[in-house]
């Protein structure tokens with residue numbers, strides 16, 4: 150057996166100082182040599198435990214071998230067999246808790262960089278195959294119509310899978326572009342919008358009709374869609390409604406929800422104001438409340454828009470932070486300051502209602518709570534004041550209640566998520582399936598895609614048996 | 618075939634460095650591919666100084682619209698999203714009418730469009746429709762462009778059997794419009810101008826207070842107009858204990874409850890105006906908060922407005 154190579158090939162990144170001032174992608178991807186070097190580290194172990202770590206069971210050793218053999222079209226085929234959006238997943242999946250954690254070499258501290266290789270293959274396809282890629286024979290139309298609501302990763306995957314099976318699919322999206330969180334939430338420097346739009350165009354090329362600017366529940370209710378135009382319906386509306394803490398001063402000027410801040414910056418391109426019309430306010434001393442990916446993205450956007458000091462305010466310690474490891478490291482390199490075990494008590498405003506400070510508690514950690522993480526407890530008398538002139542609240546999101554409110558028999562939980570079968574996504578409502586954040590609450594791109602894929606399979610089975 | 622071309626072209630443009638050009642071209646291509654449907658302006662009319670009416674082709678919205686709801690529009694790829702309350706709609710014709718005043722970059726740019734032109738995005742009908750019931754006597758107070766959204770509300774309230782007394786106010790005669798329309802859906806109409814160039818001289822709260830004092834039994838007041846006018850209407854009716862509904866107009870982005878930009882405080886509780894409103898109990902609204910939040914982007918709005926004026930000035 151050849152000696153194990155434990156040198157993970159690093160990926161070139163923009164220098165932290167430079168990238169802190171631009172919105173270009175931070176990580177630059179592998180070169181062909183780097184990709185091959187990394188692929189050659191894979192020992193092709195028969196257990197292929199990495200695959201157990203991937204929520205969509207990509208044949209990981211298979212595609213890595215194809216990279217090593219210089220058979221890129223084959224690598225693309227293997228990836229796309231299980232994952233229709235590899236360019237996105239390679240960039241945003243939390244590999245360190247999924248495939249790479251399960252990799253045999255992880256025990257030796259040097260798992261194969263599966264995410265980077267996945268990204269490399271997807272980028273190769275985009276530059277080399279895009280236009281050449283002749284579309285497979287169009288499937289025979291089944292005459293069955295499906296409505297898909299929401300165009301995030303869940304909706305896109307459900308729509309693509311169903312269209313490939315010959316069903317006629319209409320995708321409804323509330324916003325003016327398709328892509329969901331991938332467009333309005335995750336910033337350009339982590340996931341270029343061009344990649345997302347290439348995927349959307351691909352879905353459209355399969356014959357999916359995309360109806361933008363269509364808020365389901367308003368312009369048409371679920372029941373109206375079911376009555377008029379479809380045999381089955383997939384709900385992938387995500388968890389897009391921001392939560393606040395309900396503490397004094399939270400509505401002061403200069404306090405944003407992460408959704409608003411990121412939407413202004415990413416979707417509306419406020420970073421190019423006044424070239425683009427949408428403005429955004431960025432302070433000099435910015436506090437971002439929260440410890441997830443959303444908080445990291447908000448902090449790094451604020452930095453790029455010219456803030457002098459950006460703080461992450463998180464009520465637990467670093468080990469409990471839900472953000473991806475890599476993005477926490479990136480944020481630190483860029484100069485984001487972490488104020489851990491800290492929680493806001495109230496915000497202080499000036500005479501014209503702008504935030505000028507926040508009073509915080511120091512926190513301690515108690516016994517583990519339901520989530521298994523140690524419960525943060527405010528230390529009485531520990532209050533101190535932090536001078537800030539902008540705050541972004543990245544405190545989590547829950548499903549938008551618009552659809553549930555206008556659909557009588559769609560069962561939801563007390564958190565507003567839709568009740569659906571875990572394996573097939575079937576809801577309690579006739580002919581309606583759901584998947585992604587709308588079912589799980591805010592989770593990950595890959596889990597949304599996996600759920601959509603399973604639901605699409607079940608919808609297809611259902612459509613095949615019904616006769617009109 | 619078209620879609621093949623689309624993918625090839627997209628790749629070509631992916632190499633273009635100029636972001637603005639790229640995305641505009643991209644949007645064009647996508648429109649061409651049939652993904653993105655633009656909305657056509659059927660006709661337009663100027664109602665007063667810098668006040669315009671646009672009738673747009675939006676059959677799906679026209680079918681579902683109810684009084685008190687609004688739409689969010691975006692002119693083009695560079696545009697911002699702004700809300701406009703519905704002034705009229707016709708389900709048979711498939712049209713929706715909005716009225717706006719030129720106050721900033723977006724409304725300035727909108728006013729430059731002609732019948733037959735297209736805007737990129739038109740989303741609706743959003744918000745909770747106005748509560749319509751048989752209340753008895755309802756006073757409908759409209760200030761400035763508020764005349765447009767209040768007219769359909771007065772109309773359905775009248776059809777429900779309410780007695781409608783309307784008060785229509787503007788700063789000056791050249792800013793008054795729809796006097797006849799509003800009169801036709803009211804039992805009585807009082808017109809005021811701040812400068813006395815038409816109707817009664819003074820602001821709308823004058824006749825409102827007189828009505829309440831006259832012993833006329835008023836069951837409900839609905840006020841739509843600038844925030845400051847709605848605030849004073851609410852203050853006027855408060856001592857009389859008459860329920861007063863206002864239609865709030867905070868800054869919005871999505872209009873679907875996704876961003877929280879539109880949050881207002883009503884009865885001490887934070888509400889999202891776009892999904893919980895826009896109608897709220899005027900006596901419960903924290904007006905100072907609303908007024909402060911409306912001023913967040915004052916400087917940026919000025920900058921954007923001036924830049925567009927300069928750009929368009931150069932062209933014409």
Ligand SMILES: Cc1cc2nc3c(=O)[nH]c(=O)nc-3n(C[C@H](O)[C@H](O)[C@H](O)COP(=O)(O)OP(=O)(O)OC[C@H]3O[C@@H](n4cnc5c(N)ncnc54)[C@H](O)[C@@H]3O)c2cc1C
Pocket residue numbers: 241242243298299300301302303304321322323324328329330331334335336363364365366385386387388389411442443446473549551552584585586587591592593594595597
């Ligand atoms: C800032 C940020 C960073 C993140 N980073 C990561 C990361 O690094 N890695 C990772 O794996 N995950 C990340 N996530 C989480 C991930 O993006 C989500 O889990 C995923 O997008 C969920 O997909 P979805 O399809 O269920 O919903 P969404 O992506 O939320 O899409 C839902 C879509 O439905 C539309 N919609 C909602 N209501 C309606 C309606 N009534 N009618 C029509 N359309 C409607 C919405 O406009 C939206 O476009 C991040 C999330 C955010 C906000």
Ligand code: SF4
Pocket residue numbers: 202203204205206207209232238239242243244247248249263264267595
């Ligand atoms: S999709 Fe995600 S979990 Fe699966 S192999 Fe790719 S990076 Fe790993």
Ligand code: FES
Pocket residue numbers: 868869870871872873874875876877878879880889890891892
């Ligand atoms: S405008 Fe975004 S939540 Fe109301």
